[in-house]
Amino acid sequence: NDCGVKVLVVFDGNTPPCKIEACNHRKTLRKDAADIQENENESPSSRLKAARRAGATKALATNMHILLLQSLRSADVNIPFMVAPYEADGQLAYLSREGFVDLLITEDSDLIGYGSRSILFKLNNENYGDLYLRRDLGACQTFRLTNFSDAALATAFVAAGCDYLPSLPGIGIVKARNAVASAFMIEGGNYGPSDPSLERLFHLLYQATTHKLSGDDRDEYEKKFLAALLMYRHSIVFTIDGRCAFCNDPSTTSDPEFLSYPPYKNLISNDENIEQCVGQKYDDQISHIIMGGWLNARTLK
Numbered sequence: 001n002d003c004g005v006k007v008l009v010v011f012d013g014n015t016p017p018c019k020i021e022a023c024n025h026r027k028t029l030r031k032d033a034a035d036i037q038e039n040e041n042e043s044p045s046s047r048l049k050a051a052r053r054a055g056a057t058k059a060l061a062t063n064m065h066i067l068l069l070q071s072l073r074s075a076d077v078n079i080p081f082m083v084a085p086y087e088a089d090g091q092l093a094y095l096s097r098e099g100f101v102d103l104l105i106t107e108d109s110d111l112i113g114y115g116s117r118s119i120l121f122k123l124n125n126e127n128y129g130d131l132y133l134r135r136d137l138g139a140c141q142t143f144r145l146t147n148f149s150d151a152a153l154a155t156a157f158v159a160a161g162c163d164y165l166p167s168l169p170g171i172g173i174v175k176a177r178n179a180v181a182s183a184f185m186i187e188g189g190n191y192g193p194s195d196p197s198l199e200r201l202f203h204l205l206y207q208a209t210t211h212k213l214s215g216d217d218r219d220e221y222e223k224k225f226l227a228a229l230l231m232y233r234h235s236i237v238f239t240i241d242g243r244c245a246f247c248n249d250p251s252t253t254s255d256p257e258f259l260s261y262p263p264y265k266n267l268i269s270n271d272e273n274i275e276q277c278v279g280q281k282y283d284d285q286i287s288h289i290i291m292g293g294w295l296n297a298r299t300l301k
Contacts, residue, residue: 036050151255
């Protein structure tokens with residue numbers, strides 16, 4: 001208040017379908033860590049490390065979430081907040097791109113891939129952090145992203161590995177960036193103009209990976225890759241008037257770089273296909289209740 005800053009806190013909602021597998025895997029790892037933590041035959045150091053990996057129990061996390069919402073609503077604090085329909089990443093990016101907020105504060109670099117316009121990372125106790133501005137993205141000389149569209153940027157983040165799809169072995173952000181730049185002919189390329197950009201990209205990634213993939217492995221990877229692209233480009237958000245909608249409505253704002261690839265065009269051809277990846281839209285009445293934190297987006301209770 002002293003600085004004239006208005007804060008909006010955004011919480012995660014439900015888990016999108018394309019992330020359920022990753023969440024189940026993390027849940028298994030936390031359970032295994034919890035078993036080690038409770039095993040008295042393990043060394044103290046092993047149990048301590050396991051406790052850190054296990055994290056808070058589901059009941060404790062739920063109670064902390066409820067208490068935090070109650071605190072934000074209280075007259076003493078009175079900080080506005082909203083709960084996203086699914087992950088907060090897409091909601092935050094929507095607010096940023098549409099100009100409803102001036103700055104995002106987060107530790108999650110995925111917000112860059114979502115097309116956010118301004119982000120403050122690594123904010124410390126002295127109120128200093130690293131400022132990212134979308135308009136300055138091409139100014140970096142050591143890691144060139146000049147002429148990368150929002151679609152190309154999202155593709156690079158997916159190829160480098162994200163919450164919805166792990167990267168192929170040996171593929172990091174540099175190789176992912178180089179593959180996208182070549183496949184999308186941002187820096188030239190030896191492909192015919194009719195070759196789909198995503199088809200070129202998969203070819204380059206399979207060449208660069210240190211692991212040989214079978215035909216079935218490639219099919220599965222490409223399926224999950226396209227689903228991840230949908231999360232970055234068309235995630236479900238709450239609009240400013242409380243409706244549940246696709247961010248970047250695919251009926252009016254489709255990415256031409258992707259549409260030349262038949263599997264992607266088929267995937268995005270109707271809302272039902274998209275919702276199988278990013279989640280279903282809630283009706284207006286439920287949307288308002290979830291957004292206000294009065295209804296759990298995961299359980300609808």
